[in-house]
Amino acid sequence: MVKVAIVEDDKVIAEELCNYLKEWNFSAVCMDIEKDLIKQLVQEKADIILLDVHLPGVNGISLCRQLRQQLDTPILFISSDADRMQMVSAYEYGGDDYIVKPFDKMVLIAKLNALVRRMKQKTGGDVLCCQGVELHLRTCQLTYQGKEMEITRNELKILEVLMSNPGVIVSRSDLMMALWNSDCYVDDNTLSVNIGRLRKKLEDIFQLDDFIHTKKGMGYYI
Incomplete structure (x- = not known):
């Protein structure tokens, strides 16, 4: 939206x-x-x-x-x-x-x-934009207010799903399917670890501490 x-x-x-x-x-x-x-x-x-x-x-x-x-x-x-x-x-x-x-x-x-x-x-089809943050799908980079940040494949997939659906709560199950093509292949805590690392990067490099939100018992959204 x-x-x-x-x-x-x-x-x-x-x-x-x-x-x-x-x-x-x-x-x-x-x-x-x-x-x-x-x-x-x-x-x-x-x-x-x-x-x-x-x-x-x-x-x-x-x-x-x-x-x-x-x-x-x-x-x-x-x-x-x-x-x-x-x-x-x-x-x-x-x-x-x-x-x-x-x-x-x-x-x-x-x-x-x-x-x-x-x-x-x-931006074209290879870039997703949300709240001033740009996700470059081909180069696996994130940019915001002139700053750049390298991200991992998992972080790319998480952001791609969330930024493609701004304002929509994406369930943990859907995110796990996007990352590993399964909602039971890995420990559920692995997703939390990936989200946590991504949030820390966003805060440390871009000073964004409220980009990815948690809806308790439901999932995540931007």
Whole structure:
């Protein structure tokens, strides 16, 4: 499920957008504009950022420029201003698209879907992306915010299954089948060891301590 971070100072509009995106099978979360937005957006690891141009105390275009120093996440600007020079600045400083308020919500969905298609074309079939993490299936590498990490075959298979099904709980049995073509060929604890080692790598190298989640009695999910 594609995750959209909404940066909008009007709480009513932000909540409406959040609910509407969820109806179209997007995962949506509203940022707290009274707190450090850059820190929130980096930590949120969204797939797309919906960013208002006019925010209290900060210009959205300036914020985009700062974000581009840490993130390459697609940014769709929303604004009540249709000024051409402002639109040009939005694109020049790292924006991917621009939509003017009031806008048809179906147009918004179309623009978001277009960004999703571009992301898929960019990565191709040999790369899986989730929350800013990229899994390179051919080279057995993991990349995140400019850092690279070598992973084992088992770690590759675990991530391939989980990242292909973001937000979906994958049972231990299904993971064991993916790794060893059997859910009883090895000791059940072997999977726990592999998951544990992978989590430690993610935390030590990428500082990601919440990428792989456990649902007690059910399995794992991202």
